[in-house]
Amino acid sequence: MLALAASMWACTKRAELEPMAAQPAQPQATAQPEPVKSGSTGRQFTPAFPPPPGAQVPIDDAPMRPREGWSKLTLEDTMPLCIFANHVARDNAQLIELVKPQKLEANVHLVFGVFGPWCLNKDCDEYPTLQCWMDSEGDTLTLHTRFYSFHKDTSKCTMDCLEIDASCETPLLAPGKYKIRHGKKTYTLRIPSTMQSPCLR
Secondary structure, eight states: OEEEOOSOOOOOOBOOOEEEOOOOOOOOOOOOOOOEEEGGGTEEEBOOOOOOTTOOOOOTTOOSSOOTTEEEEEEESOSOEEEESSHHHHHTOSSGGGOOOEEEOSSSEEEEEEOOSSOOOTTTEEEEEEEEEEEEETTEEEEEEEEEEEEETTOOOOSSOOOOOEEEEEEEOOSEEEEEEETTEEEEEEESEEESSOEEO
16 A cells, blocks of 8 residues: 655454564565545555565655755665554554554454654655555465655654554455564464554564
8 A cells, every 4th residue: 555645744362473584575466456445534545556676766746856964765674564453443543652452353354554664754854655565475465665755864853743654455364374574574463363562563
């Protein structure tokens, strides 16, 4: 799922989420899904095609290069990532501090929500863009994330954190155990279950 941020910016059994040995992810071809409307919020989540390796993220109305004292910044497959029961639960947690325990049912589409790498504020990051896309093969879900911005050199913002939204929807997940890969980390997830701490660390 892809979302662009403007510059103006449990209980049943507990989920098993265990770090495993890192394994290289094998890229899989994906089909373009239709946009999904999230419950009562009416927000449209626009699916994203996986960008080609090394491709820059297009940003509408962004300058070609950052102004003096700022640098281009791209981070891949390292973003904070949490799993939600549905799009409504994702909508209710636009900041990672707002994420609550999630009851994950079987045979439904679950949602992975991606968060910015730090507190985003226009004084530190201009034209931030966050991407999420997923490859699925059998019981393995491979998540890809990318963050891009013009970052003010050596800056760190801690107040008035802005929302930046990106989500990936899973296929229908039957009861069972699944492997989740994100960058160099691999986790095990059981469905159905209740996750007291639904963020992947």
